[in-house]
Amino acid sequence: MxxxxxxxxxxxxxxxxxxxxxxxxxxxxxxxxxxxxxxxxxxxxxxxxxxxxxxxxxxxxxxxxxxxxxxxxxxxxxxxxxxxxxxxxxxxxxxxxxxxxxxxxxxxxxxxxxxxxxxxxxxxxxxxxxxxxxxxxxxxxxxxxxxxxxxxxxxxxxxxxxxxxxxxxxxxxxxxxxxxxxxxxxxxxxxxxxxxxxxxxxxxxxxxxxxxxxxxxxxSLDVPEQEVVRADDGTFGLRFRxxxxxxxxxxxxxxxxxxxxxxxxxxxxxxxVRTLPPADPRDVARLRRTARALDIDWPDDVPYPDLLAGLDSRLGPHAAFLREATTLFRGxxxxxxxxxxxxxxxxxxxxxxxxxxxxxxxxxxxxxxxxxxxxxxxxxxxxxxxxxxxxxxxxxxxxxxxxxxRRVAAFDRGVLDLVEAAVLAPRVGQVFTGVVVDADEPRDGRVRGALQLRDPAVVAPVTSASGVLPLGETLDARLDEVSVPHRRVTFVAR
Known part of the structure; x- marks a missing residue:
């Protein structure tokens, strides 16, 4: 996992x-x-x-x-x-x-x-x-x-x-x-x-x-790990390992x-024993739609474990797909x-x-x-x-x-959100380039998703007023809001 x-x-x-x-x-x-x-x-x-x-x-x-x-x-x-x-x-x-x-x-x-x-x-x-x-x-x-x-x-x-x-x-x-x-x-x-x-x-x-x-x-999913690192000039950043x-x-x-x-x-x-329900067929079907959107070749006769084993998380579309694949393993x-x-x-x-x-x-x-x-x-x-x-x-x-x-998971997620917010706080208003790794259905004329940056290594919420977030593609987005106390970061697509 x-x-x-x-x-x-x-x-x-x-x-x-x-x-x-x-x-x-x-x-x-x-x-x-x-x-x-x-x-x-x-x-x-x-x-x-x-x-x-x-x-x-x-x-x-x-x-x-x-x-x-x-x-x-x-x-x-x-x-x-x-x-x-x-x-x-x-x-x-x-x-x-x-x-x-x-x-x-x-x-x-x-x-x-x-x-x-x-x-x-x-x-x-x-x-x-x-x-x-x-x-x-x-x-x-x-x-x-x-x-x-x-x-x-x-x-x-x-x-x-x-x-x-x-x-x-x-x-x-x-x-x-x-x-x-x-x-x-x-x-x-x-x-x-x-x-x-x-x-x-x-x-x-x-x-x-x-x-x-x-x-x-x-x-097994090869999802990169996030690390907080200190640069030579004493500043802090995040990277994927x-x-x-x-x-x-x-x-x-x-x-x-x-x-x-x-x-x-x-x-x-x-x-x-440790248990986990089988992947829901609806989640597998959704993942197949994601593969098509990302232009990832997934033949009908290939089970998802075989596909996952051949992906490279260093590639934007593959990283987006692997992130989506985590939804197969819930419960x-x-x-x-x-x-x-x-x-x-x-x-x-x-x-x-x-x-x-x-x-x-x-x-x-x-x-x-x-x-x-x-x-x-x-x-x-x-x-x-x-x-x-x-x-x-x-x-x-x-x-x-x-x-x-549940307590440890909430702490782990909170730590990531906190460090991401602290690292990005001085850079509100700047434009970053990242890969769209998640996108919801449009609602109220807007679409919400997740943007994975490489420098710094952040996965943060992103919204688009145009109703489009191209899953697996690169996107320029402005850092719109950061709150360190609330551990919140928000990007807006340009």
Whole structure:
């Protein structure tokens, strides 16, 4: 699914003051949690000092510190949920995916556990994150930092030559990451031919899983991310950052794990899956009309995932089309099931974008629901009962994640609107050139839509009194209004 995170780099002077004040107001508006309460911090600090408590979690913990795991994340990440190792296994592959074992640090029913239910998700902001767990755990004792022995839940997934899973095992283990790698350096090594066997295997399996995704009818959207950057003269701007291929390949390892996790849960008859309704045929039909308007060739016998895979978001018409395609993926949620409720079947069990049952189990430091799904999978593989604390809280998770997800989404959108307004505020009255990426039906003699600029990298509302906004085409528009406190920017077509 598309995301557009913003990073505020090297903040300074007037723009920073406006953004700082706006962020404070936005936090209050969406009721974003502040610092963790003292009793929560105290529990987290004691858990970090004591280390993982295997009395809280059933079963032995295997020593897998001999496996040369690495982490692959954005530059500067410290809340490291996943470490990966991929190698050849006969004609196929073995994927090992170590996930931070958060349950070994969090006492069910305690202050820390209650606070994670209040937060639900880690929220990222230009001036720092609002973490799900106190940083002494999420960026310290529980994070899979390089060179540190850490408790983990280890997924071992064997794939055939086509990249399809043929066997899976889940166990509690201790692991040690050998290196913390950033996406850019991994991509550079792969492009230069200097990558080691692990990274080459990661890329090979990532490509195979992308192909299997297309075979299932699944789709991933390559929508550029927005970043806030500081120029050499100290001023601020926005830019779009195209995602690197390795980011998609790395994401496929997480998706693979989520797919096999969902299958385990459905087989055992208990758990929580991530759901998304299939694309509405009316939305697909509208998207076909958009393709014609943008002069994008979409043969009748080509499903939309195959078309999306061949688009280049750096091209104006393609960027407009990809933005419109996000409307195919609406209505995501969670579905729990257990002893007194039959598991979902068919489309009710599927994630419509992935086109397979899918569960969140790979980001427990940043997402509450993953801790619960992981325990169900461990019970399914280990042949023991699902822990009582999981069974008690499972039915409440969809509502918890929905509530906290809406809050984080509102904050994310507000941050983008705020920074766009702050960057553009000194330029009211200027004319900009952009690409029309959205256009509504004319109303009251006017048509409203969205204009994507390249410099600065902004997607903002635009109106036209002529009743015409040429979708996918370049357009000159005057910056008519900016309000930083209201996070509002408006362009008028010339």
């Amino acid at each position: 598309p995301v557009r995170p913003v990073r505020l780099l090297a903040p300074s002077d007037a723009t920073t003051s406006a953004v700082t004040a706006g962020l404070a107001a936005l936090r209050e508006e969406v009721e974003l949690p502040g610092a963790h309460p003292p009793e929560v911090l105290a529990e987290a600090q004691e858990a970090a000092r004591r280390g993982p408590d295997d009395a809280r979690v059933p079963g032995p913990r295997a020593d897998r510190t001999d496996v040369p795991f690495v982490t692959v994340d954005p530059v500067g990440s410290t809340d490291l949920d996943q470490a990966v190792h991929v190698e050849r296994r006969g004609a196929g592959w073995r994927v090992r995916y170590a996930i931070a074992d958060v349950a070994a640090f969090v006492a069910p029913g305690g202050p820390l556990d209650a606070e994670t239910h209040r937060r639900g998700l880690t929220c990222y902001s230009p001036d720092g994150r609002v973490p799900l767990h106190p940083t002494v755990l999420s960026e310290g004792a529980a994070s899979l930092l390089p060179g540190q022995v850490r408790p983990a839940v280890l997924w071992s997934i064997d794939l055939d030559a086509d990249g399809e899973p043929v066997d899976v095992h889940v166990e509690r283990a201790t692991v040690r990451s050998r290196a913390q790698l950033a996406y850019g350096e991994v991509q550079d090594r792969l492009d230069a031919g200097t990558a080691d066997d692990l990274l080459q295997s990661l890329a090979a399996v990532g490509r195979l899983r992308e192909a299997r995704e297309r075979d299932r009818g699944g789709a 195209a995602t690197l291929p390795v980011e998609g390949w790395n994401a496929q390892i997480s998706l693979l794990t989520g797919i096999v996790a969902a299958r385990l849960m459905l087989d055992v008859g208990a758990g929580v 995501a949620g969670y579905r729990t099931f257990g002893p007194h409720e039959a598991p979902p079947t068919g489309h009710d069990a599927e994630h419509g974008a992935i086109r397979a049952p899918y569960a969140h189990v790979t980001a427990p430091l940043r997402r509450l629901v993953d801790r619960y799904g992981t325990e169900v999978c461990l019970a399914a593989v280990g042949g023991h009962d699902v822990p009582g604390w999981v069974q008690e809280q499972l039915p409440e998770l969809p509502a918890t994640m929905s509530r906290t997800g």
